[in-house]
Amino acid sequence: MNRLTAKISLAVLYMCTPLPGPAAEEVELNISDPWVRAVPGGAKATAGYATIENTAIRANALVSVEADFPRVMIHNVKREDGVATMFHVPEVAIEAGGITKLKPGGLHIMFMGLDGTGISAGETIEAILVFRNGEEIPVRFPVRATQ
Ligand SMILES: [Cu+2]
Numbered sequence: 001m002n003r004l005t006a007k008i009s010l011a012v013l014y015m016c017t018p019l020p021g022p023a024a025e026e027v028e029l030n031i032s033d034p035w036v037r038a039v040p041g042g043a044k045a046t047a048g049y050a051t052i053e054n055t056a057i058r059a060n061a062l063v064s065v066e067a068d069f070p071r072v073m074i075h076n077v078k079r080e081d082g083v084a085t086m087f088h089v090p091e092v093a094i095e096a097g098g099i100t101k102l103k104p105g106g107l108h109i110m111f112m113g114l115d116g117t118g119i120s121a122g123e124t125i126e127a128i129l130v131f132r133n134g135e136e137i138p139v140r141f142p143v144r145a146t147q
Pocket of ligand 1: 075076086087108109110
C-alpha cells in the first residue's frame with residue numbers, strides 16, 4: 001500500500017465510523033395508527049387520534065400540535081351526569097417506556113376553525129407533533145369515516 005492509498009483508506013474509515021452523540025438517540029418516539037375523523041360540510045372542528053410510544057428511558061410529553069388550521073389544541077374528555085365535555089389540556093404525558101393512546105372518548109387533537117367544506121375519508125391531514133424534549137415529528141393523518 002503506498003502512502004496515498006493509506007491516507008484515502010484512513011479517510012474512508014473515518015467517514016464510516018458512526019459519530020457518537022444525539023444521532024444514536026434520535027428514535028425515542030414511535031407514532032402509530034394516526035387518523036382524523038371525517039366531518040360533513042359546515043363542521044367547525046374535527047378530531048385526530050394516534051398511538052404514541054416512548055422508547056426512551058426518560059418521560060416525555062406531547063406539548064403542542066402544528067397544522068394548517070386556525071387553531072389546534074390538545075383536548076381530553078370528562079363525563080359528568082352522563083354528559084361528555086371536552087376540555088383543553090396543556091400537555092399529554094408519555095411515561096418512559098410507555099404508550100399513550102389518543103382515542104375517541106378520551107385524549108385527542110382538536111383541529112379547529114375548518115373552512116366549512118368538510119373533511120372526507122381518503123383525504124390526509126398533515127401535522128407536526130411537538131414534544132417536550134424538542135422533538136418535532138411530522139405525521140400524516142389519513143381521514144376515516146365513522147358512524
Ligand atoms: Cu376536542
